[in-house]
Amino acid sequence: MDRPKLGLVINPIAGIGGRVGLKGSDGPEILRLAMVRGAAPQAAARAAEALRAIVPLGDRIEVLTWPGPMGADLCRQLGMACRVGRGLGQGPTSGADTEAAARWIRDEAADLLLFAGGDGTARNVCAAVGEQIAVLGVPAGVKIHSAVFAVTPASAGIVARRFLEQTSRRCRPAEVMDIDEDAFRQGRVCARLFGSLCVPEDPSRLQGAKVGGGGGTGQGIEGIVATIVEQMQADPDGVYLIGPGTTTRAVKERLGIEGTLLGVDVVYGGRMAAKDADERTLLEWVADRRAYIIITIIGGQGHLFGRGNQQISPAVLRRVGTAHILVAATTEKLIGLGGRPLWVDTGDAELDRQLEGHIRVVTGYRSYTLCRVGR
Amino acid sequence: MARRRPDPLRRFHQARWDEEMIYELSVPGQRGVLVPRAEKAVVEAVGDGVSAIPDDLRRVRPPALPEVSQPRIVRHYARLSQETLGADITPDISMATCTMKYSPKVQEHIAARHPGLTEVHPLQPGETIQGILAILYRLERFLCEISGLDHFSFQPGGGAHAIFTNAAIMRAYHAARGEAGRDEIITTIFSHPANAAAPATAGYKVITLLPDEHGVPDLKALKAAVSERTAGLFITNPEDTGIYNPHIDAYVQVVHAAGGLCAYDQANANAVLGIARARECGFDLCHFNLHKTFSAPHGSMGPALGALGATAALEPFLPVPRITCDGQRYALDHDHPLSIGRVRSFLGNVPVALKAYAWILQHGFEGLREAAICSVLNSNYLEAEVCHIPGVTLPYARGQRRLEQVRFSWEKLREDTGVGTEDVKRRIADFGLQHYWTSHHPWVVPEPFTLEPCESYSKEDLDEYIGVLRQIANEAYADPEFVKNAPYNSSIHRVPEQFVDDPDRIAITWRQYLKKGWAQRQTQG
Numbered sequence: 018m019d020r021p022k023l024g025l026v027i028n029p030i031a032g033i034g035g036r037v038g039l040k041g042s043d044g045p046e047i048l049r050l051a052m053v054r055g056a057a058p059q060a061a062a063r064a065a066e067a068l069r070a071i072v073p074l075g076d077r078i079e080v081l082t083w084p085g086p087m088g089a090d091l092c093r094q095l096g097m098a099c100r101v102g103r104g105l106g107q108g109p110t111s112g113a114d115t116e117a118a119a120r121w122i123r124d125e126a127a128d129l130l131l132f133a134g135g136d137g138t139a140r141n142v143c144a145a146v147g148e149q150i151a152v153l154g155v156p157a158g159v160k161i162h163s164a165v166f167a168v169t170p171a172s173a174g175i176v177a178r179r180f181l182e183q184t185s186r187r188c189r190p191a192e193v194m195d196i197d198e199d200a201f202r203q204g205r206v207c208a209r210l211f212g213s214l215c216v217p218e219d220p221s222r223l224q225g226a227k228v229g230g231g232g233g234t235g236q237g238i239e240g241i242v243a244t245i246v247e248q249m250q251a252d253p254d255g256v257y258l259i260g261p262g263t264t265t266r267a268v269k270e271r272l273g274i275e276g277t278l279l280g281v282d283v284v285y286g287g288r289m290a291a292k293d294a295d296e297r298t299l300l301e302w303v304a305d306r307r308a309y310i311i312i313t314i315i316g317g318q319g320h321l322f323g324r325g326n327q328q329i330s331p332a333v334l335r336r337v338g339t340a341h342i343l344v345a346a347t348t349e350k351l352i353g354l355g356g357r358p359l360w361v362d363t364g365d366a367e368l369d370r371q372l373e374g375h376i377r378v379v380t381g382y383r384s385y386t387l388c389r390v391g392r
Numbered sequence: 393m394a395r396r397r398p399d400p401l402r403r404f405h406q407a408r409w410d411e412e413m414i415y416e417l418s419v420p421g422q423r424g425v426l427v428p429r430a431e432k433a434v435v436e437a438v439g440d441g442v443s444a445i446p447d448d449l450r451r452v453r454p455p456a457l458p459e460v461s462q463p464r465i466v467r468h469y470a471r472l473s474q475e476t477l478g479a480d481i482t483p484d485i486s487m488a489t490c491t492m493k494y495s496p497k498v499q500e501h502i503a504a505r506h507p508g509l510t511e512v513h514p515l516q517p518g519e520t521i522q523g524i525l526a527i528l529y530r531l532e533r534f535l536c537e538i539s540g541l542d543h544f545s546f547q548p549g550g551g552a553h554a555i556f557t558n559a560a561i562m563r564a565y566h567a568a569r570g571e572a573g574r575d576e577i578i579t580t581i582f583s584h585p586a587n588a589a590a591p592a593t594a595g596y597k598v599i600t601l602l603p604d605e606h607g608v609p610d611l612k613a614l615k616a617a618v619s620e621r622t623a624g625l626f627i628t629n630p631e632d633t634g635i636y637n638p639h640i641d642a643y644v645q646v647v648h649a650a651g652g653l654c655a656y657d658q659a660n661a662n663a664v665l666g667i668a669r670a671r672e673c674g675f676d677l678c679h680f681n682l683h684k685t686f687s688a689p690h691g692s693m694g695p696a697l698g699a700l701g702a703t704a705a706l707e708p709f710l711p712v713p714r715i716t717c718d719g720q721r722y723a724l725d726h727d728h729p730l731s732i733g734r735v736r737s738f739l740g741n742v743p744v745a746l747k748a749y750a751w752i753l754q755h756g757f758e759g760l761r762e763a764a765i766c767s768v769l770n771s772n773y774l775e776a777e778v779c780h781i782p783g784v785t786l787p788y789a790r791g792q793r794r795l796e797q798v799r800f801s802w803e804k805l806r807e808d809t810g811v812g813t814e815d816v817k818r819r820i821a822d823f824g825l826q827h828y829w830t831s832h833h834p835w836v837v838p839e840p841f842t843l844e845p846c847e848s849y850s851k852e853d854l855d856e857y858i859g860v861l862r863q864i865a866n867e868a869y870a871d872p873e874f875v876k877n878a879p880y881n882s883s884i885h886r887v888p889e890q891f892v893d894d895p896d897r898i899a900i901t902w903r904q905y906l907k908k909g910w911a912q913r914q915t916q917g
Contacts, residue, residue: 169810171873187894237834348581348600349834356605375616377599384592386581386600387613 021129021181022079023071024122024150025064025099026142028115028134029086031158032059061091063157063170064133068095070174071181078181081125083118086110100125112141119145128186129217131177133157136195139165143193143212151188152214153177164191165214167223180217187218190263209325212278213263237347238264240382242271245311245345249284252309256302257284258294258337260312260326264345268311281328296330308337314346314378319354321390322372323362331365339371344388345379351386358391366392396852400859404824405881407474414468415902418458424465475883477826479689483853485774486820486828488797488844489584489632491660491684493767499687499750503743514738518724524742525722529715531699531749538760539658539678540671541701546745547711547736551659554679554698555590555626557711558655560732561677561702562624563594564709565653568730574623574652580609582631585832587657596623603836607788608637611646618650628657629673632831632842633787634771634794636663644674653677653706659698661685662846663768663795666761676703686748697744711735766847767796770854774798774845777858783808783865787837797844799837806839811868811875813839818887819867819878823860 071078072095080099082088087110092099102121105114115138122130123146130150132142135158142152154166155173167173180186190213216223245268249257259265261279269276269284276282280293283302291298302308310329312321321344322329334342344359361372369392377385430441438444460468484492503509508523518525532544548554559577566574577591580601588598599617604610609627625647630636637643644654656670659681670678682697683690690696702710712731713724755763775798779786783805786798806812817827831840845854868875879885891897899905 168806172810175876187891347834351602352834352836356603375613380600382592383597384588384600385597386602387610387617388602389610389613 020077020079022081022125022127023177023181024119024125024127024130025068025080025082025088025092026115026118026122026130026132026134026138027060027064027087027091028132028138028141028157029058029060029110031134031138032063058086060133060157061086064088064091064131064155065095066170067131067133067155067167067174067177068097069171070178072097074178074181081122081127083114083121087114087118112137115141116145122146123150129153129177129180131155131173133170136160136163136193139163139193139214140195140211143214146214148190148213148215150215151180151186151217153180153216160196162194162196163214164223165193165216172223176217176219176223179219188215189218190214191216191223192263210261210279237349237381238267240384241345241347241379242267243382244379244384245343246271248343249309252307253286254307256290256306256308258282258299258303258308258310258329258333259284260310260329262313264313264347264350265311268345279325281326294328296328296333299328299330299333300336303333303336307341309341309343310334310337311343311345314344314350314354314359319357319359321359321361321376323360323364331363331368334363334368342376343379344376348380348386351378351380351388358389361390361392397856400852400856401863402824402856404822406477406821406824406883407471408883409471409475411468411471411475413902413905414458414460414465417460417464417468419461420459422459422461424460424462477821477824479826482824482826483845483849483857484826485843485845485849485853485857486826488634488799488829488842489660490690490829491662491681491796491844491846492690493662493684493687493846494848495687495689495747496751496754499747500689502750503746509743509746518722522722524739525715525724527746527749528739528742529717529722531745531752532715534749534752535680535699535701538661538665538669539680539701540669541675541678542704543702543707543710543714545700545702545710545714546697546742547734547740548679548698548700549736549741550696551584551657551679551681551684551698552586552590553735554659554681554700555586555655555657556594557698557700557732557735558626558677558679559591559594559596559624560735561706561709562653562655564730564732565706566623568709571651574621576619576621577623577626578614578617578647578652579626580628580631581836582607582609582633582635583626583628584632584657584659587626587628591626597621603788605788606792607633607635608639609643611639611643614643614646618647618652620651622647622650622652624653624655624676626655626657628659630663630795630797632797632799633789633837634796634798635789635792636795640673648674655679659684660796660844662844663764663797665764666757667764670701671703676706677701682744682748687751688744688747695741695744697741697748699745699748763847764796767845770845770847770849771796771798771843773851774843774854774858777854778843778861781858781862781865782869783811784861796846797842799831799840799842801837802839802841805865805868809868809872811872813841815876815878816861816864816868817841818882819864819875820860821879821882823863825857825860 080092080097082092082099083102084105089101104117119130119142127150130152132138133155138158139154153173153176155170156166167176192213193211195209195211259269259282266278274284274289277293282289283291283294361369363369373390373392375387376390378388380386479492512521528546535544536542548557566572575597576599577596578599579587582603588600592598601609601613629640647654653676655677656675658678661680662685678701680699682688682699708728708730709732711734712726712728716723716725772793775794778784778800783802785801785804787801802813802816813830820827828841831842864875899908899910905911
């Protein structure tokens with residue numbers, strides 16, 4: 018058997034803004050500011066913590082990495098043999114370097130890509146390889162909202178080691194989130210879904226697992242999907258606007274429709290009627306038909322409308338009617354809100370008022386959880 | 393007073409046998425017991441015995457049973473028993489909501505040996521089992537007094553089965569009133585999840601309420617949830633957190649006003665025995681797990697008994713047969729046209745009812761009340777001490793005492809050290825204690841663990857338990873990976889958690905084990 022292959026990518030500037038209070042390191046201006054404020058790189062040290070569990074594997078695995086501070090330097094320092102890809106230029110590294118490295122590691126058929134960084138790095142990895150290979154994040158950034166990171170760098174190393182040593186490997190899709198940088202620096206938190214990565218199944222060592230038990234999530238989603246599909250079958254002449262997210266994507270998968278993860282799709286008569294539709298298209302579809310909106314809750318902020326699905330505008334919502342909104346989410350996701358209500362911020366205060374109160378969220382097969390909606 | 397141990401922690405190492413499965417011990421032709429041939433007179437009367445069985449009922453091949461000699465069988469099971477931590481060799485504080493109180497041995501003795509119980513046939517006519525019927529009849533009266541409700545049925549073979557039966561009774565009640573459209577059940581996330589699962593199995597839609605900031609179900613959400621579709625509410629109080637909801641009657645009123653019924657899950661009634669009753673809270677139905685609150689042993693899925701209580705208005709819908717008494721003789725009464733019918737064969741798990749009956753007689757009313765008070769005091773002491781262990785927090789209802797059980801959190805420990813509740817749980821086995829129960833999934837309280845010391849355990853038992861938790865917390869702060877790699881002294885050192893729910897890996901019977909090819913994989917691997 019071939020030796021298992023581990024890909025390693027370090028975003029050397031990840032986390033640099035954190036200790037100097039800059040909330041992230043995205044963009045050259047922030048990076049310059051951070052350096053001026055005396056920020057010291059953290060990512061390599063975090064990656065080294067993770068690799069402590071990997072080093073003893075020696076030549077039982079093959080390590081693939083990118084030049085200099087993106088992996089090769091650290092491997093050398095830890096005495097780990099590695100194969101280094103070509104491509105890093107001069108000057109500070111950027112997201113493009115992360116993407117190039119991830120693509121090369123994928124092309125070399127690595128079994129697992131271990132990256133050290135934050136949400137921004139996760140986005141780059143996601144853009145480069147999506148769910149094509151198994152990926153695990155070593156938390157080294159300022160912002161860790163995505164569910165693709167281990168709880169600590171050391172845990173990341175242990176998960177990676179176990180994963181490489183196993184012959185039967187289990188993965189699951191995990192959401193890559195990031196927050197609006199400018200809003201965040203102004204003190205507003207506004208999370209957005211950017212895609213999903215395929216991460217090793219290890220509930221006790223991964224972020225986002227703190228509200229979850231083993232094995233429950235998959236069943237929850239299956240039950241949710243079955244319930245939504247039943248409701249769709251109850252009104253086959255209806256138009257269904259399906260919002261972004263992995264939960265709603267699972268509904269489309271069950272229907273055999275290839276939709277978008279991040280956009281709003283229109284399903285009519287069991288078929289894709291409009292993929293990644295904008296507000297105007299949605300309005301056309303709902304103008305003279307009975308319509309329903311199927312959405313899920315994005316990330317830890319609990320927004321129903323007004324974040325990541327602005328295409329479903331107040332005009333669309335009014336036309337569809339608030340009684341025709343189906344919200345689906347796993348119980349784990351609701352619990353992850355930590356007791357906070359769901360939020361609506363449609364930009365139309367009157368409509369927001371109408372949406373306030375309590376809403377039934379589909380959490381399993383014919384199972385619902387009653388959630389408070391605030392604004 | 394017992395000798396005080398200088399160190400409450402016990403040095404412990406569990407037996408670990410490299411023992412085959414019983415089928416792997418099989419040697420063709422070996423026998424544990426040689427069955428004597430029938431005597432001549434018997435053979436003359438019935439022939440060979442087998443040919444009396446009709447052809448289509450007779451099996452073609454003998455059953456694939458292991459063939460093992462008697463000493464080897466005894467050794468096999470004795471070894472397996474050494475690899476478990478039974479309730480009688482460890483203070484069973486770990487399994488909150490399960491009410492693992494001590495089961496007095498005298499009851500076991502009667503249930504296992506009294507010929508009035510062991511030598512009867514389930515199809516015997518009622519006149520010939522008057523003693524058993526008397527016990528069930530009197531136990532019903534006791535439980536009516538304890539709950540305030542009017543009737544009890546002992547058919548359900550467990551708590552979830554009793555909830556299922558309550559859901560069936562609700563359906564029959566609404567149907568009889570021409571309201572068959574009531575197809576929704578409301579429950580809460582901190583009620584035992586059987587309150588969601590069993591009504592769902594009975595065909596209901598289930599709506600779950602989340603807690604408010606005080607840790608009790610959100611009353612506003614309940615008001616928003618009820619409608620003309622509401623069949624009923626299934627709720628626990630105190631809930632799994634140990635927090636008592638003092639306004640439970642207001643919740644019952646909201647459901648009643650919408651035309652629904654209310655079922656009180658009192659599987660674990662240890663906090664309120666002799667103190668508060670379902671009747672005064674307004675409930676229509678309830679159930680007690682006789683194998684929890686009333687001391688019959690519990691675990692490994694039975695034998696169990698979910699005694700189901702109902703108000704007079706719901707009596708016509710109870711399962712049959714009912715037990716009646718004309719003042720002298722007891723009888724089985726099947727004549728209830730509105731009954732939901734049988735939910736279990738014969739009379740249910742009678743030995744469990746007997747143990748509960750004995751336990752109530754041993755205690756009397758004052759004794760039951762004292763059991764409740766002691767269980768709450770024990771839990772309060774444990775709570776106060778455990779909250780001082782580094783890494784432990786107590787979510788919800790700050791400053792408010794819990795009752796007979798408490799759901800704690802290791803969230804801080806995990807944030808500080810990376811050691812979570814599953815890790816601590818595994819390490820506990822190294823001290824000769826039963827691993828604890830975290831909570832139902834998904835976890836609402838992060839990194840949860842739920843403890844319930846019952847009335848049976850002494851302060852020394854509690855101190856030992858507290859000492860173990862403190863030791864593990866200290867270890868986590870000093871060397872997290874040491875705790876994460878536990879247990880070290882247990883019969884199994886590492887549970888492959890990623891795979892325990894993998895259908896391809898699960899084989900709970902020998903036949904599955906063979907079918908999934910694991911026997912070959914073991915030999916090759």
